[in-house]
Amino acid sequence: MAQEYRALTRLAAACAVALLLGGCAAPSMRPEAPGNSVSGPQGGSSASPASPSVPPPAPPPRENRLSPATSSLVSQARALVSRGDLDGASSTLDRALRIEPNNPLVWIELGRLRLAESDAHQAEGCGRKALALASGDRGTQAQAGRLLADALRAQRRNQEAIEIERQPFMR
Numbered sequence: 001m002a003q004e005y006r007a008l009t010r011l012a013a014a015c016a017v018a019l020l021l022g023g024c025a026a027p028s029m030r031p032e033a034p035g036n037s038v039s040g041p042q043g044g045s046s047a048s049p050a051s052p053s054v055p056p057p058a059p060p061p062r063e064n065r066l067s068p069a070t071s072s073l074v075s076q077a078r079a080l081v082s083r084g085d086l087d088g089a090s091s092t093l094d095r096a097l098r099i100e101p102n103n104p105l106v107w108i109e110l111g112r113l114r115l116a117e118s119d120a121h122q123a124e125g126c127g128r129k130a131l132a133l134a135s136g137d138r139g140t141q142a143q144a145g146r147l148l149a150d151a152l153r154a155q156r157r158n159q160e161a162i163e164i165e166r167q168p169f170m171r
Contacts, residue, residue: 062136064105070096074109086117104130104140111147120154127151141169 066074073096080089093110100106111126127148134140145164152161164170 064103064134064137064140066096066103066105067100070100070103070106073099074106077109077113081113081116086113089113090117102133104133104137104144107133108140108143108147111151115147115150115154118154120151123151124148124155138169145170 073092077089077092077096080086080092090110090113093106093113096106097110107126107130111123111130114120114123114126127144127150130144131141131148134144145167149161149164152158152164
C-alpha cells in the first residue's frame with residue numbers, strides 16, 4: 001500500500017510538472033451537473049438540457065518577429081540580393097535559419113531568394129514550411145501564401161496557386 005502511494009505521489013508530481021511546462025490548464029476537478037437533473041430543493045425546476053458552453057476567449061493574435069541577430073542577417077541578405085550576390089545572400093539566410101529555424105519570416109525570405117534563383121521547387125518547400133509555422137499570425141500566413149502561390153505559378157501549377165489564394169488567411 002505504501003509503495004502504491006509513493007508511485008501515485010510521483011505520478012501526481014510528474015503530471016504537475018508537465019502541466020507547468022506545457023502551459024496547459026489543469027482539468028477541473030468539479031463534477032459536471034447532469035443535464036436532466038432537478039436543480040435544488042426549491043421547486044423542482046430542471047437545468048437546461050444542453051446549455052451552450054461559453055467558448056474560452058480566443059488567444060490574442062500571434063505576431064511573428066525576427067530577433068535582432070536574425071533581423072540583421074535578413075537585412076544583410078537583402079542588401080546582397082540587391083547587389084546580385086545570390087550565393088552570399090543564401091549563406092547569410094542559412095545562418096539566420098540556424099539561429100531561428102522555426103521562424104516563418106526567415107523561411108519566407110529564403111523562399112523569395114529561391115524564386116530569384118529560379119528554383120521554384122525549393123521556393124515551394126520554403127513557402128509550405130513558412131505556412132505551417134505561421135499559424136496564428138494572419139499577416140505572416142498571407143506572406144507565406146503569396147510566396148507559395150508565386151512558386152506554384154512559376155511551376156505552371158496555376159490552379160493550385162488559385163486555391164491557395166482563396167484560403168481565408170489570404171483575405
